[in-house]
Amino acid sequence: MSEVTLYSTGACPYCAAAELLLKQRGITNINKIRVDQSRTDFETMLERTGRKTVPQIFFGDQHIGGFDDLVKLDQGGRLKAKDAP
Structure with a gap:
């Protein structure tokens, strides 16, 4: 599986929940990538997703979306290390 990129902030409970779900x-x-610590990283996230909210999750170059989208993948049985998009 390719690397997962998780755009987040330090005070975002959904970011922490997304990371925990991925690890589980x-x-x-x-x-x-903490977008609250780098304006450049925030602008990169905005450019890649068109969204200003976190978390924003990528599997490789594929944009998964936010926490709700990640949960939908999981509920559909598609969020496993070997099966993830």
């Missing part, structure tokens, strides 16, 4: 499903190769 065996996905540990997570590149966390």
